[in-house]
Amino acid sequence: MMRSVVRLATLLAADALLPSRIQMAFTLAYHILLVPFGVALPFYTLLMEGIGVFRRDPIALRIARRWSVVMAVQFAVGAVTGTILSFEFGILWPKMLGRFGAAFGLGFAIEGIAFFLEAIFIGIYLYGWRRLPPRIHFVLGLVLIPAGLLGAFGVLSANSWMNTPGGVTMDASGQLINVDALAALFTRALPYEFWHFVIAIYLTAGFFVASIYAVAWLRGRRDHYQRLAFAIPFTVAALLAPVEVVVGDLSARGLVTDQPTKFAAMEINWKTQSHVPEIIGGLLTDSGKVVLGIVIPSVDSILVGYSPDAVAPGLSSFAPDARPTTIEANITHLAFDLMVGLGSAGAALAAWYFFVLVRRRDLPQSRWFYRFAALAGVGAYVALESGWVTTEVGRQPWIVYNAMRVSDAVTSAPAAYVWTMLTVLVVVYAVIGITFVTLVLKLSAQWRRDDLAVLAEPPEEGVPYGPRPATFEAK
């Protein structure tokens, strides 16, 4: 026992690679929680504000204004956690930036412009509610939507470059000697990565916001406020859910040629051959066997080439130091299955919603529907995070696919330093998360009280704290 503890401790202290990977994964996973709110929530808020302004609906305006308060705080948290990420490239992976910054960095330069526009217009939007004329406020707010998309484009361009690097010429020693800027910005993976991610965050923001009001419905709130705040984001998310299934399928197909090792890991397929079955769940062992899991014959091949005869890539066709390890392949596979499962569930919920909407010309009234809708918010988040795990863990051991290994990019800082920094960040991020949630819950309780006060307009008699009517004393 003691000896294994010592061995573990030496292992952990020996190498900065593990804590650096954990720190990057942790800070990125955290930041991704805020992305749907930063990029997509302005769209929903503006949709609501548009309804309020152009259809003269004061309730819609009140909803938009409240959403914007939450947007403000989460934008601040997102802005700083994003800043941390850009510095972590230098603190944790200096050699990757030193070698490839000239190409990889370009997407971030575009993101920089977008970030500027977002920060400026969010300032105007949040603080302009009272003094700016409503239509001008609305129109200026509209800038947030393309700015958010431009920012997503920049970051996804950089991530796509890591997955399918392009636009660079290197000499024999691996030194970068020339860059083709446009080719580096628009790499093969960009089209499917961009649309898959953008739809995912719009979907997640819509389902998450709607899920709050699904809970309100379950608790008995049935007014115009609840209907509007539920139906608008839910309808948009439900329209996107089936689209995401198609785009996701195209993304997976793109990987067959672009990143065969990632595709093989997602499917835990060991041998490159035809008639490869699809395995749902299940684990790959070191010897290439699959245990547990549901096996559906030939479906993986059909997914690859629309035919059982199509050849699907297998992990064993790649050198062990150029493909994910068994553990990484299993993580990739389970994350992928989780994402696909939740995505399909979201599409099914959307079908239910539209079926009721078309047949009854009204929102669903079933408790079960709202129970699922209440879960859809968290479900969408879990799907988003597992999609990200799929793409990042599936790329291992590469930081730049087939060009640089993660272990060659890592900092020369001592492991103890990175462990310390990781610990501090975990504590700080936990404090931020807890404080954020506490404050938002307090705000929402305050808003509920405000709404109840409006609903319970004091009747003529029996005002709780007013002078008591004479009849009271008579009794």
Add this chain to the structure above:
Amino acid sequence: MTAALANISALVLLMTVTAYSVAGGVDFGAGIWDLLAGRGKQANEARALIDHAMAPVWEANNVWLVFSIVVCWTGFPLLFQSVFASLYPLFSLALLGVILRGVFFAFRHIASGSRMERASSLVFGISSVITPFFFAATLGAIASGRVGVGGPTLSVWDACVSPMSISFGLVALAATAFSGASFLVGDARRYGIPEMVDYFRRRAVVATFVLVAFGTLGLITIGFEAPRLLSSMIGGLGTPFVLATMVLTPAVGYLLWRRRFFWYRVLTVGAVSSLVLAWGLAQAPHVLPETLTVSQAAAPVATHIALLVVTAALVVLVAPALGLLVYFDQRSALESTK
């Protein structure tokens, strides 16, 4: 061609660092005065003013930081790698300040209940000291010549901690307190709060003296540790800016002391930006003194063309937007909903 383009990118990098020092610096300064305000009615008034003045603009000001990092790693990847490989502890501490400051400023805004608000204010104030100190310390460490090309040549501790990194940090604290107070005078005048005008006017004058003292101390440490840098500061490209900051800083102090409320904000911007430019241009053409020049660190030519296009887009798209924000802000069209 390549050299000329790389020089333009280097200038863009220096300008973004300058812009962050000025725009972000005003916000850091406000945070420092927030921390020093203490308790009581006057302190609450000062905090309310700081809140009001900072809220709509601080996020936009913070983007300069991200943008300078991006220009650095894209345009000068080797510089980026070298600086981070040697100075990662300073960056980690500055970053800790960045997170806590931004987040707790936003939290203070929606916090109900005075305990939560006080705690948020404290975190915000302390991190407003940490961040500028450690960011400026990295510049001091670079200027001292302790950053090795490609990786550390000294121990990381020796690279980070030197009289120059400490004196640069102190100058940054004084400069941000100085510019923060000067701009808060303007905000107090805009909102028509005469007591706050006086409150921050007095603090601006004190900060002027501190900045002059720390600035002198800074020059002395440069003289000891990096005599070549000092010589091009007093007889080279950096000279006009050294002179500018030596004239403009006391000028701002004098104007505010005598209640001459004109030009003082423009001159504040001039004083703080000259401070940064004095260092940056004195170091030219080196990005790491004596070991790495702009063209040695530069990315391939196409990257610089792309950066130039992005910079042009930044000027075309962001400048008018920033103008709009400042216009609304200065006409008090932006107001906290709290």
